[in-house]
Amino acid sequence: MSNAILSGEGLQKYFQTRRGVIKAVDSVDFVMREGEVLGVVGESGSGKTTLGNMIVGIYPPTAGKVIFKGGDISQGAGHRSLEIKREIQMVFQNPSSSLNPKRSVRQTLEVPLSVHKTASSVGERVSELLSLVELPPEYADRYPEELGGGEKQLVAIARALATNPSLIVLDEPTSALDVSIQAKIIGVLMRLKDRLNLSYMFITHNLSLMRNVADRVMIMYLGKVREVAPTEEFFKNPIHPYTKMLLSSIPVVSDAEEAVKPEKIVSTGEIAGALNLPPGCSFHPRCPFVMEVCKSVDPPLLEVEPEHFCNCHLYPNDYKDKKAPWQ
16 A cells, blocks of 8 residues: 555564463554544454554564554564654543643643654743644643543643654543543544644544544454444445444434444354453354354455455355345
């Protein structure tokens, strides 16, 4: 992909515990285009946050590569150049824990400005950053305890912007906030994306949010990518049984919305434990369409439509001639 800013090649992250190995991310491939929003969606334990942590260097991968602007940055943050650290930033889920309570907003923003030397006048740049995230300049002298949850997250976003990044990993940036505040944060993020030509990896469990935010959606389940597609295609033509199950469970408020939801698919079992993953496709214990091959062979991620990828034994390359059970 000629305009790719970020890609993962066979990414794995395994954690050794006393009880065994947790395969948090297992052989994940993906590509992000420059300037796009890639929505990474999954339930708790899907590996989506671990994937984001590998992108920013918090975890080095157990195997595979992280490629940024054509260069291999697979090593952890301790081995990355200052330039790479400047270009890739992260906004965490809970601003109350990601901000130092003993630092004022000004001091919080001055740290990356001083480390990366991205401003000739630190004081002026602090004011500019607050303006970018739509906070008044007097907030510079406030401390986190004096801010609301949404205001704290806006400060965290301003801190990420301080280095003039090109890519920001957003790890559930609104899930800890009230619904009314979530809309403001999303609005600020999208305006900043267009104004500063940013690329976002938007990690979330909220699939309905991605309809209006993401350019493409990537579904993860138990460490693996199960489906990837452009957003319009994804919501119009979901393919994987797990994706259909997620979409059919989204609450709606009108008959028109209900009419465009996929036919409800009810899972048949429990989510497997991370320490006891089933052989074959890890979704097969919950899938109502499970076949014998699903229990022993994990299907590859195949392009079943232009730019629409899925890994499911129901969908070989010629899947259009082999209707799925619900079609």
